[in-house]
Amino acid sequence: CSYQRGENWTVGESVALKCQPLWELDRVELQRDVSGSVVSGSFGSVTVTMRSLADNGTLHTGFIVTAYTNGTMDFLCKQAGYPFGMVGWSRNFYIEQDSLAESFLDGDYAFRNLNCPDGAQDLSECSMNNPFEYNYGWKNGLVMYCNSTTPEPGPWNSIV
Numbered sequence: 309c310s311y312q313r314g315e316n317w318t319v320g321e322s323v324a325l326k327c328q329p330l331w332e333l334d335r336v337e338l339q340r341d342v343s344g345s346v347v348s349g350s351f352g353s354v355t356v357t358m359r360s361l362a363d364n365g366t367l368h369t370g371f372i373v374t375a376y377t378n379g380t381m382d383f384l385c386k387q388a389g390y391p392f393g394m395v396g397w398s399r400n401f402y403i404e405q406d407s408l409a410e411s412f413l414d415g416d417y418a419f420r421n422l423n424c425p426d427g428a429q430d431l432s433e434c435s436m437n438n439p440f441e442y443n444y445g446w447k448n449g450l451v452m453y454c455n456s457t458t459p460e461p462g463p464w465n466s467i468v
Contacts, residue, residue, distance in 0.1 A: 333431045334360045336387035350456040356418040370418035373451035379426040385454035392455035
């Protein structure tokens with residue numbers, strides 16, 4: 309972060325901080341393994357692809373863990389292209405379809421403790437831990453079912 313202060317700065321005066329983000333949201337997808345192929349749709353493990361602004365724009369993809377507010381869930385669904393928001397959610401651990409996640413990511417997590425207010429439109433409105441600093445294993449990954457015009461069936465009898 310850079311800072312700015314007055315010319316005759318003394319204790320008790322304010323300082324303006326300007327911080328540049330290190331990450332930029334590239335895309336959000338709900339993915340699952342169907343007969344050995346990864347498909348995206350309105351139901352699946354939530355994967356987030358971020359662009360590292362500190363690393364020449366390199367793309368990194370991971371799961372989300374601990375994102376339990378309706379504002380966060382709706383934000384993720386809308387970013388994934390489902391403007392009507394979330395229908396339900398769970399974690400991979402509670403879903404009997406182990407093929408939801410492990411076949412296409414090695415357990416990397418993009419976010420832990422993602423928290424977006426109701427109506428969030430941009431990731432900058434959300435709070436979170438530093439991206440890609442945690443690895444909890446794929447079973448802790450967030451699974452969501454987003455509202456679309458052609459809903460896909462999902463095992464929502466075990467929503468936590």
